[in-house]
Amino acid sequence: MVYVGSRKKAEELAEAIKNEMPFAASAYHGGMAKEDRHLIQQQFLLDEVQIICCTNAFGMGINKPNIRFVIHFDYPKDIESYVQEMGRAGRDGQRSTSILLYTEIDYIFPRKMIEWEFPTEEEVQYICEVLRTDDSDDVTRKRVESYGFEDVHARFISHYWGEWRNKAEARSQEEYINMVIKRRKGWKFNKLIQMEEWISNYNNCRRETLLETFGETLQSSVKQCCDVCGITEPLEDVDEAGDAAFPMMSWQDRLYALFQQQTHKG
Structure with a gap:
């Protein structure tokens, strides 16, 4: 699932993925006809569509167990929405990843x-x-x-x-x-602002600070946790020397490699 902030971006990104990558991708947003939304939703649940580029109109009532990635192309306007949306990954108990893409000029759009x-x-x-x-x-x-x-x-x-x-x-x-x-x-x-402070905080464990937002505490450390804790490739085992499975690469190549990795594993 790739969350974006606008209907136009959902359509543009889905089209770009279909043109550049070997995946079936669809857009989903509130401006679509009810019949089209229902069709895309069913295709996604049945794995006929592997990637869905959506606004926050998508997700309520969706319980797809094998979502491996929830990617925020645009970050949400509050932490509560982020936690709810990222929580749609890995409901089958298998390892999954939430990825938030961010640049410093992104602050303009949510405002x-x-x-x-x-x-x-x-x-x-x-x-x-x-x-x-x-x-x-x-x-x-x-x-x-x-x-x-x-x-x-x-x-x-x-x-x-x-x-x-x-x-x-x-x-x-x-x-x-x-x-x-x-x-x-x-x-x-x-x-x-609370959401942006969480994004820009590179000193504290992201999982821990998210829990603190909701008045909870982290009971035990997690091996594959977050970027602050030093985990660079959550879906790959790290050997004893600490070398990740992938060498240093751009975020675009890294995302592509992660998607390809999941496709090859079925």
Whole structure:
């Protein structure tokens, strides 16, 4: 499973894998027709598709036991999502690997995604003025969408307009919705920073710090653990001299070699 942050990237990456590597790959995201999503899901479960490039729309309710790799091409916006997604590997008890790819410029994309989740102050001002002019309490998602708003923003505005009305708030609809946006956006950015601090921490065992995030402690050390603990090739045994099975190579060649290794082993 290769997790990406956008629908477009899921499609582009699946196509690139099919063109460059000897694997059946498919994209999966929420923008696809329900029938197409169901077909790809079944093909993946039946091993007819070996690699699935997906957004976080894929995974809930999926219990495929023999997933060997969960790769994050884009890192998620919070640690909870990362743990849930990486946990889909190795459910059959066999050795599996979670790989997170990261460069320093990657911080731009998740911030744009968080900003995109919420309507702007200008949009909130506009829709509140329009809805007040209409003088109607029937503020539904479809009604907000009819003024050109995207589904996710229409759902947000209609929900918190209703919440404002039910609470009989003293402040205006616009002030209340903007207050909620500021609070929710701040919470999401804090979760993102926590995720990025975990990524950039090269001093502590990654497994240990993940457990600490959830109030747990590592009971015993794991031989094949993480990059911080010095394990470079988790799917290969290391001999007594400590030499890994693969020589030094680029991350692209390393990923390719890992995939090829798994294919040859069946």
